[in-house]
Amino acid sequence: MSKRTADAAGDGPLKDRDRPEKMDVDDATKDMGEFEDEFEDEFESEDEILEAGVDGRPDVEREAEEKDAMEVDQGTFIVGRNKLEAGQTLAPDPTTYEMFHSLSTPWPCLSFDVLKDGLGDNRKTYPATMYTVAGTQAETARTGENQLMVMKFSGLSRMNKGDGDESSDDEDDDDDEDADPILESKTIPLKSTTNRVRATQLPSQEAGRPGTTLTATMSESSDVYIHDITPHLDSFDTPGSTVTAQQNKPLSTIRAHKAEGYAVDWSSTVPGKLLTGDNDGLIYVTSRSDGGGFQTDNRPFQGHTGSVEELQWSPSEASVFASASSDGTVRVWDVRSKARKPAITMQVSQHDVNVMSWSRQTSHLLATGADDGTWAVWDLRQWKTSSDSPQPLASFDYHKEQVTSVEWHPTDDSIVAVAAGDNTVTLWDLAVELDDEEAKGGAGVPTDVPPQLLFVHYLKDVKEVHWHPQITGSLVATGEEFSVFRTISV
Template identity: 40%
Template sequence: MVRSLKNPKNAKRKSKGSKKEDGSSSSNSVPSMPAKVWQPGVDALEEGEELQCDPSAYNSLHAFHIGWPCLSFDVVRDSLGLVRTEFPHTIYCVTGTQANNAPNSIGIFKISNISGKRRELVPTKTSNADTDMESDSSDSDEDELDNEGPKAPVFQVRKVFHEGCVNRIRAMTQKPHICATWGDTGHVQIWDFASHLNALAEAESNISKDASTVSNQTPLVKFTGHKDEGYAIDWSALVPGRLVSGDCKNCIHLWEPSSDSTWNVDSKPFVGHTGSVEDLQWSPTEPYVFASCSVDKTIAIWDTRLGKSPAASIKAHSTDVNVISWNRLASCMLASGSDDGTFSIRDLRLLKEGDSVVAHFEYHKHPITSIEWSPHEASTLAVSSSDNQLTIWDLSLERDEEEEAEFKAKTQEEVHAPTDLPPQLLFVHQGQKDLKELHWHTQIPGMLISTAGDGFNILMPSNIETNLPPANATA
């Protein structure tokens, strides 16, 4: 269990006196050293060495913050297109602050003009000048961009007062303006942010309203039936408005929408865990089935038609189970991340046989803080950890020595990459401190957003391939 909160780099290590990224030479006369991939927890920085981002690893890379650290956020589904592949991009999100000595708020924000560039999987050999021009497209919004280059993204935000810290926030898929928040006050609240999202959608530039202004708004519902604060909450993707919320006292409550834009919350909780409920996920195919995980080291599968006890309970990890993710493209697959840094993939069809684990990874050495399957590739998932790494995995990959040799020959340069990494490890993103949560953008293939103690990152790794439908659709 790692939750409290009180700049994006795919890091390479090189000598401070070596050749700079822009091709010029530094004043230091230390001989040039080849860049190599740096592994946190494995490699140590020696005197005279520094970490540098490799911008060629990204199609797009941006950083931003809203003032206070945010433990949780969610991507808001929009009407700009179901599958968007052309830059610049626009995204909408909701988040909540974790401020101990200041008023907390919910932030509804829009980021437009997100620049980037498509790249070939195997880049052609180019001059230093060509490479440097290409990498400019992945600069963060903190960098200075000249008039001839891409403009920095435009950040717009509206804020709503929230009583206490926001432990977790989730937007409803079918009605994205409806959001649920878990507060450290022990209350679960549901909000309607339609007016804020409409104002952001109509604004072409910075909203005239001061970004520091926090408005007061009454939630649609404020549930006080939980006996403690919590973090677990999830909307059903099959039944609009159906919700489950779990607390640190091992209780889970079911919310059912009513016809008058409110909710009926079952006062009798689902009880089966012996410790705090850390995460909840509705089944992507069964409207009455959801999964939960707990500090009691188990994952439970529930069917709301069968009473208040679990339909199945699985001893999942040797330490707290922090997060779970149900694969929406392969509904038999459930991923889970633990406090010991391991994460596992289970095939739920094998539950009756006793051992449902089909993959288990021990790459991370610190607690897993977030895990999520890609909405566009059934074999791909992203993981964040307290070791300050965001990793992307493709479970369909196997090591192919011939393919590696062919890639090396095409790039015509020496690849200084570790040889002992799992072949399924597709990408490592570093630089954020105290990573807490990540989400794929369901309408922009290959885009990930992550939050950490030092702010947000938007990233699109250049080696993430996605099987797109034959034609773009509009929402």
């Protein structure tokens, strides 16, 4: 980020009342001797003197210096090192973004999920299109004020770098920068605000057709709503298509929880299998039947002494999941256990563990984010018994406010995105190591900025950040508004 001030350096021109009085040249030369023209050898004609300007330099040279003086106060704002002064604001440096768009919704959407689509994987062309689902946080609790929003973002163009930009690998996208972003939405009325929403896609029964897209919404009322949003997604790209009131109704409502919660996750290995956790520390498993209905096991998994803040199914083992809690622990469970107790309990923080992410590429890596601003990476192979006290593979206390979201890159197990209460999204490369000069704290090497920190993105009140699984290196974050961006560093 850049910080900007409006101050300019340099002397201004003389005012009329400040100009010296005219001298009598004859008298002056008697006292000063022979008068020498300092420009006599440099300029041969009056035209050249006029072109040079009042201070003897070409106008272009002088204007360039004045421009530099105006920009002398611009610099990089580093969270934890710099403070904004009165009148200063943060502005993104456009040269660091491949793509950057801000999109607003009627109410803040503090939880969302990115939906996989049928437009292809590893997309790099512009303008880009993506689909998301989000739950609102309306100021009033009146019926209909809060909604589940199914959204289509289109016209997401690359940043306009100006003439002479040769960084693009695509030769056929010369007009990519001219597109305007468009947000289309279909809404489903909800009875209360959304604490967390997650989506899954069931496999299609017909070859060549997209599967059914389901969402699970953890609400402030403690109910969990499961919706089929496939008709809403189809309506974006089918002219004349409408969504009926019946299609807005939930397929199922889970009423097992007696307290509200924030933890929910769909299994990536067992279609339609859902985990939900609440502030009482209880975790329930809901399964989808062959007939398409949902059944919740009324025997909860319990063991946490605080609220369940995050749940994640193992990306490789169908019966295993992990939970993170305000009691500072992460626990690993097996749904086949009759005792309904955790197989492993690990104290990972003295503070609330708010969020967690299980690497899809390397299934023994788990990232956690805590209330003190620290986030860490753990090797689950070291968590063999609850009596062990392994150290994290990496730990960073760069953020000074609570970590609100953490997520591994979908295809690179060294890249992690983190969102925090200091209004920033940070990108990290765990593969970066200190060289000899940096390790010794050489001149010009900042000691309070980890070398693994790749990028800092500012978003007021940011809550969640997610990578797009099909648009290479692109992220979506939500806070006061939605940010859709891709940096040139990832």
